[in-house]
Amino acid sequence: MTKLLLTTALTCAFAFPALAAKPAEGEKLADKQEYTFWLLDAIKSMDPAKNTDVEGSDVLRQLLEGLMIEDNKGAMIPGVAESFDESPDKLTYTFHLRDAKWSNGDPVTAGDFVYGWRRVADPKTASEYAWFMELMNIENATKVVKGELPPDQLGVKAIDDKTFEVKLSNPTPYFIKTLAHTSTFPVPQKVVEAEGDNWTQPGKFVGNGAYKLDSHDLGVSVVMSKNDQYWDAANTILTKLTALTVNDNNVALTRYQAGELDRVQIPAGQYPRLKEQFPNEAISIPYGCSYTYLFNLSDKGPEALKDLRVRQALSYAVDRDTIVDKVLQGGQKPAYWWTHWAVEGFEAPDIEFSKWTQAERVEKAKALLAEAGYGPGGKPLKLTIQYNTDDNHKKLAVAVQQFWKAIGVDAQLANYEWKVHTDRLQNQDFETARYAWCDDYNEASTFLDYFRTEGYNNGKWSNAEYDKLLADSKTSANPAEDYKKAEQILIGDMATVPVYHYAKVDMIKPDMRGVPLENLMNDWYAKDFYRVAQ
CATH class of the missing domain: 3.10.105.10 (Dipeptide-binding Protein; Domain 3)
Known part of the structure; x- marks a missing residue:
């Protein structure tokens, strides 16, 4: 349900219901709630400031959560931010954060977003996505990215622990749409500063997403388990996620057919045959x-x-x-x-x-x-x-x-x-x-x-x-x-x-539910998935 809030300084704020895994009436959950998906390549970095590829984003979206996330049709809905206000001149956005925690039990604060965004823009980080802060039209982003201003001049501020303010240089109609991108995720400052580049390693990684990192064997697998500290853990059904790297798409399909993978890309030229043989598993949707x-x-x-x-x-x-x-x-x-x-x-x-x-x-x-x-x-x-x-x-x-x-x-x-x-x-x-x-x-x-x-x-x-x-x-x-x-x-x-x-041309196991098939970006959140008994 949409809720309208008013303040003296800002014109409007919208709060939206968050999505969650919700079995349909009559569906019986499978005893084993696990999901195994395919990665073509090794993930270059688990650091949201340094990740540049789609597959890395697929994993980071499970381990970290930004201000906003997407529903199954790609519409923006609340993540860490329960609501936001937009100023009359459309240059100031104020986000009101929910009670969320990091996987180590620390509270997620507005300062974590300030630190994360400044870190992306800071030339010392050498983020290949620093330009994204410019694309978002964050105030002073270009000068910060070029090293002409210090990162603390980026147009972001923590009003208090639960209030994150963003100032833009120009009205930006697509601004809210950018907030599910991994480069805008918060980062746990004390962990990053204590561990340096090693903070993304299993045993050190601290996230605020629905899942936590258990292991990462580069180029082989990533294993994640349910994060009980996640704010919506009560509505998260899958308990374990496994990403397997298989460089050969045909081998990956064979492993899918052997039951080792739950979703895999269909190799070129094989969709017509597989759609005929497995009409409930083969899909083709705009991507x-x-x-x-x-x-x-x-x-x-x-x-x-x-x-x-x-x-x-x-x-x-x-x-x-x-x-x-x-x-x-x-x-x-x-x-x-x-x-x-x-x-x-x-x-x-x-x-x-x-x-x-x-x-x-x-x-x-x-x-x-x-x-x-x-x-x-x-x-x-x-x-x-x-x-x-x-x-x-x-x-x-x-x-x-x-x-x-x-x-x-x-x-x-x-x-x-x-x-x-x-x-x-x-x-x-x-x-x-x-x-x-x-x-x-x-x-x-x-x-x-x-x-x-x-x-x-x-x-x-x-x-x-x-x-x-x-x-x-x-x-x-x-x-x-x-x-x-x-x-x-x-x-x-x-x-x-x-x-x-x-087009997204995949095989998906027929007992999987909650997989988005109407989101052009094909962003997905395993917290919304579940398996039904067959």
Whole structure:
């Protein structure tokens, strides 16, 4: 039930009911309440300030909890914050915290959020997500991130132990949506300061989520058990979570079928067969991620990629329909722009080459390469396609290798484990590379900000007009128009090769309940799951 609160300084506050695992009438719970899920890669860091990947977030969401969480449809509902107030000018948010505890029994306070957020923005932390504080438009975030102001000047404050205040530099319509992101989670200051980088190790990790960390065998497994100190532990049914790392998707499926995993990604091309054989287990739902091949446009990148005609030719040559319909076969959609088509409020841009036939794209690609001086009668064009270990990524890289060969490009494949792959990307130690971006919140800026000059932007593309559009969108009455124009610039300059927009194509054991199937971000909280007796 929605509740309206009034204060003299602030206009409104909203309190929402929290979600919890709640068996339906007539459902009988299974005796064993455990859940085992699949991870493709080793988790780089259990530190919310240093985690950068989706799988790490999946684990951290069980161990830590932010101000807000999401319901099964992706709507924002209370986490640690029971309610919040928004000032009339939409620049000040005041969060009222519930009685929550850390797993060691200490109270969770507003100071824990202040410490956590300052730590992300502090250059000394070297957080790869420091820019997220800028994206949230936290007051002074840019100057703090750049080291021009000390972290204590970030626009966050503990009014008292139960009251956390955030000041923004601009009204930000999507601000509340950012608060389920792992970089905004609180951190136990005394534990971090006592243990240093070791605070994330089993036996030392202190969290405020529904589960606590029992063990972490890097690249093998993560084991978590129910946290009795969690504020809603009485409504948490699953008692144990296990994440298993299996680099081979086909092996992971075999382990699912053997009963070792409760949820696993379906390998490329196998969804139609599995849906027919196991209609109650195979699913395909929209998933807010986009798959792409990045170009290294930094000084360390190949000279050939500096030529727009070459980048256009490489993009045109990729047969997206073949990838989606023949290789993946799981409900994905071909991508001719960056932002996922299902993002709330997104208006698709008008991209000319998306209307061409693939034969027309290939002919145009050949002509552009010739014009740029490559191909028959010109210089040979050799490139390396880098991808991280996974059979699906390999299949796509092989397909792209063939598409490029058809226009006269010699592409070699380079496979690395996830950590090495991402380290190479961050150091611009690649030529072209497989990448994907998943939305940090359900709004187009989460995709577009990636390619901002000061954004994550591993390929180091830069365009002043693009940057200005994103800056203007923060105060625009209709940011969708700015986003559409930004997409047209991004693709017009072919900063990347968008390939397809994701669908979540998984096998889920039929006795699992509470798994969200209508949340575009596919964020999930095991505290809302339970198993029924079969």
